Ligand SMILES: [Fe+2]
């Protein structure tokens with residue numbers, strides 16, 4: 001599925017055969033560029049940046065590198081190839097043909113999900129706007145801009161769906177996506193985490209480490225959707241998302257490694273001394289980690305969510321790796337372990353029967369985060385206690401092979417839906 005780059009809007013959806021849609025998106029395009037100039041990366045709009053652009057949506061063409069000025073980046077519309085005879089594979093419509101158009105009864109829900117996902121994409125560009133001015137290295141600077149242009153393309157992905165499938169409402173929502181601003185008191189972004197500041201590079205690494213991980217799980221869940229165009233568009237977005245998490249994890253790991261090296265060299269864990277030596281002390285790292293982890297977990301919503309249960313039962317949004325899970329994919333009587341806060345303490349409510357109440361998503365990301373935190377702890381140990389670390393690393397690697405995928409490797413697939 002090669003992408004036509006001769007068109008004003010690069011795409012692999014035969015945009016030129018639908019003139020009304022093409023015109024509508026071409027009217028949105030200058031507003032998008034205006035938004036990018038206004039709140040996109042500060043101070044680097046005229047520089048040549050070595051960036052990856054997709055030239056086709058398959059494995060051979062998704063990573064084409066060249067120098068480009070960011071405002072000239074070829075943002076466009078790329079959907080993963082259509083799967084013949086794809087069926088809805090969870091919820092009460094299981095076995096019916098996947099929807100190529102929006103079912104009337106799910107129109108409002110689907111629009112809300114697409115708008116909410118779409119809103120996070122430009123928000124993160126706004127949050128990261130000034131970071132290029134203080135980049136620790138050219139390597140980091142390039143990674144930042146790569147993430148930024150791809151979040152811009154993710155906005156395009158959602159805007160295409162809004163324009164193509166939701167008529168006038170969709171066009172209005174697409175405009176509103178360019179009008180809200182992260183952190184704006186009057187017209188903020190929709191979700192809390194996307195109105196927080198990303199004021200420094202540690203915050204950026206933590207954001208891509210945790211919040212892009214939320215992105216991974218949300219996109220994997222949407223890639224299972226019975227609404228086929230949404231599934232195909234999020235499948236392709238996942239290819240790009242893997243790199244964002246790599247930027248976060250490798251960034252945090254480098255910071256932690258340097259801290260541990262200085263702790264070893266100067267035989268100190270005193271925050272004051274470590275700060276004076278130019279590294280970030282472990283307490284500060286822990287505070288950043290606590291903040292970003294909490295803000296990110298909030299993005300999944302409450303453990304007990306009738307909305308999430310309805311998205312599932314209606315076939316709109318699946319679970320992470322739905323196809324790999326061995327159960328009835330209906331979950332009418334499935335139970336989940338639930339924690340709740342009572343009098344300031346976490347209390348185990350035991351296992352709660354789903355029956356329209358329990359959110360099917362948050363359990364997988366917690367395991368995922370546990371795994372990456374273990375890798376981080378291993379970085380500290382490797383530096384501070386090399387012999388013990390070597391033994392632990394062997395065990396950790398074995399565990400990782402058993403439990404985790406290869407999502408942090410750039411270009412790795414982050415869930416099976418993304419691999420289709
Ligand atoms: Fe994104």
Ligand SMILES: [Fe+2]
Nearest residue numbers: 212215241244
């Ligand atoms: Fe991302």
